[in-house]
Amino acid sequence: xxxxxxxxxxxxxxxxxxxxxxxxxxxxxxxxxxxxxxxxxxxxxxxxxxxxxxxxxxxxxxxxxxxxxxxxxxxxxxxxxxxxxxxxxxxxxxxxxxxxxxxxxxxxxxxxxxxxxxxxxxxxxxxxxxxxxxxxxxxxxxxxxxxxxxxxxxxxxxxxxxxxxxxxxxxx
Amino acid sequence: xxxxxxxxxxxxxxxxxxxxxxxxxxxxxxxxxxxxxxxxxxxxxxxxxxxxxxxxxxxxxxxxxxxxxxxxxxxxxxxxxxxxxxxxxxxxxxxxxxxxxxxxxxxxxxxxxxxxxxxxxxxxxxxxxxxxxxxxxxxxxxxxxxxxxxxxxxxxxxxxxxxxxxxxxxxx
DNA sequence: GACCCATCATTGACGTGTCAATCACGCGAG
DNA sequence: CTCGCGTGATTGACACGTCAATGATGGGTC
Numbered sequence: 005x006x007x008x009x010x011x012x013x014x015x016x017x018x019x020x021x022x023x024x025x026x027x028x029x030x031x032x033x034x035x036x037x038x039x040x041x042x043x044x045x046x047x048x049x050x051x052x053x054x055x056x057x058x059x060x061x062x063x064x065x066x067x068x069x070x071x072x073x074x075x076x077x078x079x080x081x082x083x084x085x086x087x088x089x090x091x092x093x094x095x096x097x098x099x100x101x102x103x104x105x106x107x108x109x110x111x112x113x114x115x116x117x118x119x120x121x122x123x124x125x126x127x128x129x130x131x132x133x134x135x136x137x138x139x140x141x142x143x144x145x146x147x148x149x150x151x152x153x154x155x156x157x158x159x160x161x162x163x164x165x166x167x168x169x170x171x172x173x174x175x176x
Numbered sequence: 177x178x179x180x181x182x183x184x185x186x187x188x189x190x191x192x193x194x195x196x197x198x199x200x201x202x203x204x205x206x207x208x209x210x211x212x213x214x215x216x217x218x219x220x221x222x223x224x225x226x227x228x229x230x231x232x233x234x235x236x237x238x239x240x241x242x243x244x245x246x247x248x249x250x251x252x253x254x255x256x257x258x259x260x261x262x263x264x265x266x267x268x269x270x271x272x273x274x275x276x277x278x279x280x281x282x283x284x285x286x287x288x289x290x291x292x293x294x295x296x297x298x299x300x301x302x303x304x305x306x307x308x309x310x311x312x313x314x315x316x317x318x319x320x321x322x323x324x325x326x327x328x329x330x331x332x333x334x335x336x337x338x339x340x341x342x343x344x345x346x347x348x
Numbered sequence: 349g350a351c352c353c354a355t356c357a358t359t360g361a362c363g364t365g366t367c368a369a370t371c372a373c374g375c376g377a378g
Numbered sequence: 379c380t381c382g383c384g385t386g387a388t389t390g391a392c393a394c395g396t397c398a399a400t401g402a403t404g405g406g407t408c
Contacts, residue, residue: 020308027320028311030327033253035207037334055364074386086365088388093363110373110386136192139200142333143326148199150322154315155202161314162209227394246356258395260358265393282356282403 038138045134050127055090056099057131060124063100063116070115072105099123210310217306222299227262228271229303232296235272235288242287244277271295 043054052060062079063069071079077087091114094100099120105111116124143151192200215226224232234251235241243251249259263286266272271292277283288296315323 020304020312023324024312024320025304025307027324027327028307030331031207031323032211034327034330034334035203038330039204041334053363072386073388077387083366084387085367085389089364092388105386108374108386110371112387132192132197135197135200138334139330140192140196142330144329147322147326147329148196150319151203151326152195152199154319154323154326155199155206157316157319158206158210158311158314159202162206162213162310225393244356245358255396256357257359257397261394264358277356280356280404284357 041138042131042134046127046131049130049134050123052123052127056094057124057127059087059090059094060099060116060120060127063114064121064124069121070113073102073112073114076114094120213310214303214306218299218303221302221306222295224295224299228266229296229299231259231262231266232271232288232292232299235286236293236296241293242285244280245274245284245286248286266292 039054046052046054046057050057058080059076062076063071066076073087073091074084077084080087082090091100091102095102098117101115101117102112103115105113211226218224218226218229222229230252231248234248235243238248245259245263246256249256252259254262263272263274267274270289273287273289274284275287277285
């Protein structure tokens with residue numbers, strides 16, 4: 005099953021293996037399919053898009069159920085303009101409300117409406133059930149452990165910690 | 177580290193574990209970040225979006241470098257209308273061309289322009305290098321093996337094979 | 349040949365995301 | 379006080395994806 009076996013010694017490990025590429029593509033495809041499936045189920049059961057859900061989740065967990073817009077954007081790692089557009093759409097649907105901020109006249113405070121809170125509450129149980137059915141039930145405990153390990157390695161590779169020793173990634 | 181330990185015996189394994197949920201979210205976040213990073217690098221180096229790349233890749237691998245539109249859509253698993261819109265944009269940029277099909281007057285045949293072929297060729301090496309740097313270099317061979325195994329399990333769970341025994345998923 | 353219907357491909361409407369520009373306000377320096 | 383600049387948030391233009399509707403052709407049936 006080996007592909008692209010190297011001949012050069014030092015030149016080894018320079019190129020992406022065919023197997024690695026296949027795993028990469030499979031990772032993209034599979035996670036995308038899961039994302040779409042769960043998003044579609046959420047939408048069907050709750051009339052909420054995954055983006056709506058993320059916003060409502062953050063708001064619901066906020067103290068007093070209200071947040072500054074920028075705070076909210078940071079908490080879910082969205083660009084401000086994206087959040088602004090999306091809040092506009094959610095406001096039209098009556099899920100959230102935006103009021104002027106009392107302590108900073110530039111700011112706006114986002115809060116859940118009763119409808120939004122109700123819809124969010126109604127959506128969580130089915131959504132968690134769907135995640136369990138389509139993801140949780142697919143893997144063994146050992147596979148979960150391995151996956152957590154892999155994801156940690158990927159994240160560490162993307163965001164190398166300043167304190168940690170970069171191991172074999174020094175520049176000579 | 178156990179969370180939500182069950183008390184009911186049979187009711188166990190009904191709900192999603194907090195750990196499983198965390199891994200799920202991490203999977204979404206991490207793959208999304210990788211997707212965006214590699215997409216941005218591709219765009220910067222080659223002026224091609226990931227979608228452009230997918231189309232050009234399929235066309236480039238086709239016999240005679242031309243394909244029927246519907247064939248192309250199936251080969252990359254896109255909806256037809258999505259492909260139609262995207263081909264329109266790619267045609268405007270001079271990457272591909274659409275001609276009437278000789279054997280079926282309904283159809284259209286998509287082919288690479290010289291520019292499109294050139295841009296695709298120029299993009300592959302940097303793109304593969306980026307995948308290697310951001311993904312390939314992050315994991316050990318054991319982790320790749322484990323990941324391939326996990327992805328296969330997920331895919332099998334999503335598309336159960338008719339022939340295979342569903343194991344513990346029978347309905348009594 | 350006329351008819352019916354499936355298929356090929358496109359289109360329009362709309363929701364969504366990104367980028368760059370804009371506007372309003374806060375706030376410190378002079 | 380006012381000038382200047384950084385920040386909070388919004389907006390507009392555009393790329394992208396989905397869904398439903400459309401137009402055009404193929405191909406079988408009577």
